[in-house]
Amino acid sequence: MTIDLAVDTARRALGPVGASLPVTFTSTPSATVQRDAGRRLENAGYRALWTNEVIGKDAFTHLSVLLAATERLTVGTCIANIWARPPQTAHGAAAYLAQAYPDRFVLGLGVGYPQQAESVGRPFGSPLTAMRDYVTGMNSETWPPAPDSVYPRILAANGPKMLALAGEITDGALPAGLPPEHTAQARKTLGPGKLLVVALSAVIDDDLARARETARQVVSTWSTRPSFCATIAEFGYETAENTTPDDQVVDALVAHGTPDSIAEKIREHLAAGADHVTLLQPIGIEFASGIDGYVSLAPALIGLG
Template identity: 60%
Template sequence: METVVEGRRTLGPVGVYLPISMTSTPGVDLQRDAAKRLEHAGYRMVWTNEVVGGKDALVQLAVLLAATERLAFGTGIANIWAREPQTTHAAAAMLAQAYPGRFVLGLGVGYREQAAGTGREFGSPPATMRDYLDRMTTQTWPPAAETRYPRIIGANGPKMLALAAACADGAFPAMLPPGHTVRARQLLGPDKLLVVGLSVVVDSDRDRAKATAREKVAGRLGMPSYAAGIARLGYSDQEISEVSDRLVDAIVAHGDAAAIVAKVREHLTAGADHVVLMPPTTGFAADVDLLEHLAPALADLDFADAPQLYT
């Protein structure tokens, strides 16, 4: 519980993804500059992604932590196929020791193809993740640093959320409506961290913003497991096949800055501790500019917007 309380202090109500690209990796100087700009803009928490190859998320965070003064960072999500569990724990503990109160480890099972690419069996995602979490604390010589850090897992479905409640400090679902946040909080209980990834499209032209948001939702619905999860939340087959307005409005924050803030508050009220803004991947520089633009509107969000912190 103490780790969760400390994690809530670290996270604050809102954070942002360092812009993501699946086709290239921005140079280190660009990433350092972006992190400094986001810190100066007033953000408290920045998250980074990871697949397998291209970069190591924990090395990346070591560089960015050193380049900033107060900004906290989290892996959203470190891929379990990228490194052995004991190595992950040792690296995470060292970062937490070097930068107290500025690091959160998020872990995810990734995809079947990523496991195959490393020569391993994907298996059942909950069982695979449980085994990884168990092996993280296997004794090594020399032992890892004895430093606590918040450990959360990527969890959209009920089985993975139950695992997060039992074996981790919390969960990180992404691109799901506030109704899912309510269910996730119920499954996790009050004493776990709930970090929610929220896709954003910032555009004062409402029609254009909704069209872009619809494209994002349609692309995600092409994944059968995601579509099945949306159906479990009460959306009809027709709403899913047509990518209805109700679905788009629930999943993606789109419109002007006020609309983005309103959607963040929906998730906080629904039970999230922390909402991560996922920029639209229009380009690294453009997305950093967008996040800077949003920062003043988000400055009014505080811990009072997350009622579960006081229960």
């Protein structure tokens, strides 16, 4: 088995579990608030922090602020949207961060949605073709050249074709919102030498009944996407738009409840082959409350892996 140096370094730097910053669409927390959040999570014992990106929010700028504010955190894009910038610019930005903060940056790339491509005047086309062309374009020569620094590239990939592409042209994959059985299949597709980061939705609430209902709402939102329903059906889980997901589906897809319950779901994905699990809280949760939740969860995560 051959493991790339970037993959091996990322595995050690990321550790088994990380936190994705809460996603807010109505306002953007200030840089001061973001710095404080990064320091709190680092002091709580998290080794990795991830952020999302939409058109109009630059993930590289965001992470540069967090890297400067912390001492040890490894940061990653979960994901950097390929419609937000040309591929050569993405590589230049990633390489610059990797040069400035060695072994503390992972680039996750995602193809996003048709409306994001349309918003910048680009045709969405085939997701596989778009992603292959983008990753290939990242290696195009520029003048001046990008810094000669190493960082891992992984692709947001739930379906089997995108997972196969991730294993072919990048250092690994980042599936999201799927059961441990999918993690096992993703590891089989990628092989042992690739980085597998799993994004796991988490509802942190000691009231189990309330936590499950919140988790059910999360799955209901996902159920509006036919591709999601088709993917989970391959593993024996059924849900559809305008139906209420049953407990079996909710419990399989979303970690919810007490810190110990969430830690156990993380263990399931690690046992299935994930190198790293990053937690995602429901969209719309208030930023400060989300950070408080991660801090309260941290003691239960010590020793995972």
